[in-house]
Amino acid sequence: MLTAGGIIGVLYAWRGGQALLFLLCVVVLLLLGGLILQLFGPRRIKVERTVTPARPVAGDTLRVQVQVSFTSRIPLPWMIIFDDWGSVSHQELLFPGFRRSFSYSYRLNEVPRGVHQLRACRAVWGDLPGWFTGSGKPAGEATFKVSPAPLYFRWSAPEGGVLPDQIRSAKWNRGSNEEAVDIRQYAPGDPLNRIHWKNSARRGVLQSRVPEQERGRMTCVVLDNCAVSYEVPYGALGARGRRGERPSGFEQAVSAATGQLLSAEHNGAYVQLFTGGWPEGLARHEGLGKLPVRVLDMLTEIAPDGGRSLPELLEDAARSWIPGMSVAVITGQLNEDSAKAIARYLVQGIKMDLYYVWDLPAPQRGSAGREKSSTAGSISDSLRRLGATLYCLDGALPVNGHGEVEFHVSAGKPTIW
Incomplete structure (x- = not known):
């Protein structure tokens, strides 16, 4: 956007004209909006998760209850929370506006046996057209164990x-x-x-x-x-496309x-x-x-x-x-x-x-x-x-x-x- 603003500014200084002045004003306003989003955007983002049932077994469908909270001096048009569990990932689109806390839930289907830990969590937010965005890694960890199905x-x-x-x-x-x-x-x-x-x-x-x-x-x-x-x-190998079914x-x-x-x-x-x-x-x-x-x-x-x-x-x-x-x-x-x-x-x-x-x-x-x-x-x-x-x-x-x-x-x- 700075490059586009510089080119339009040079053209306006060289040729003048109302159209170039209008485009230059629009670019400046967009740049100011992006700068405000970066300076006064969300801070201290915290994500807490509760996994139910507490002691799942392999093959169960788990429900992850998520509580998101943050501080911000300006209203936010949108925010996306990414959760990466390794074998499966989830993303949730939120529309905060003037709200500073949200609660939502999602499901993890047929979770395999083992210890599952949240590999990465990322929050992305931006302006209404999506031209300027910011991101951060919220504080909070999540780990749960899945016992073998008897x-x-x-x-x-x-x-x-x-x-x-x-x-x-x-x-x-x-x-x-x-x-x-x-x-x-x-x-x-x-x-x-x-x-x-x-x-x-x-x-x-x-x-x-x-x-x-x-x-x-x-x-x-x-x-x-x-x-x-x-x-x-060798004789027990099934069809290549069906080997992960059992x-x-x-x-x-x-x-x-x-x-x-x-x-x-x-x-x-x-x-x-x-x-x-x-x-x-x-x-x-x-x-x-x-x-x-x-x-x-x-x-x-x-x-x-x-x-x-x-x-x-x-x-x-x-x-x-x-x-x-x-x-x-x-x-x-x-x-x-x-x-x-x-x-x-x-x-x-x-x-x-x-x-x-x-x-x-x-x-x-x-x-x-x-x-x-x-x-x-x-x-x-x-x-x-x-x-x-x-x-x-x-x-x-x-x-x-x-x-x-x-x-x-x-x-x-x-x-x-």
Whole structure:
């Protein structure tokens, strides 16, 4: 504008004329307005944010309530507040005039797990035509944590929580919800007198009654967070345009671990948690009832960057196993080394539940001692024959915080209700 004013001033001094004088006066007035906006514009801009709900889980829609206040000696035609949360951003157009405080809200949809911090906030204001603007960085920070969405399983469903499978079982049993909770899939080693033949005939698979001592069983949860375990196998890659539609394998694993811990908390059962990542190299929790905040924070911040492999985690966890305890192993990809470690404990008579995302063909030894590909079975099939209970997490999505997946007899196809 100064350049335009200088050119018009030179032309007016050289040629004169009413038209050039009028243009020169307009430019001078605009320059004075811009100067006043810069000198007496907004100061001490403060932005306060309140995020609800206070403890969200992954996939929730959050509501951000924003309170803006500032001081200014002149009326402002407009102001824009930019919020940058990294994965998503929001901008709000305000018309202050003589007002000095505003309140508005916006939504963050399907927020992923993790710690979310406001990366940048910027306020921009200007005159009515928008030719002169000013900007500033308002004071105020905002951080919130999003916990993983728990993925519950039939035997670990919290009491009082209605799951889709319980609703379906209630229809079969004419309103008998108790039977749906007291029955689970048959596991190798269950005695014949505990098989529920009537429910087995309805489902098409063997069902067993859950004894009282098994409902409040002690569990050790071993969560594998080694990056190698969550590398997607080539055969499991979907179409390029649809790869972001479902949670990653590691997110499914964390959801499964969260569901087990929260179920133990609700039922007052004893539970152990072993995973890599804390400063001592091993995240560990042992206890009854209420989960410490540090455990939930760890599950919120954990990433697939652990330096300890699954066999190493199992070896560390085995030192604290209690007789009668069941072990829940949660991993991404079943490989031969992990299968050997799990098989060693299965042979020792330890009850193990295996939660995995991807399966691989079981290696087969040839006559010369070389490994060759086998299409007759997979690693999960081999572990199932040794007595492991298998759960495939691929495609298991938490629904309203109460997702459920059922273990299957044949590997590769999860049954989701």
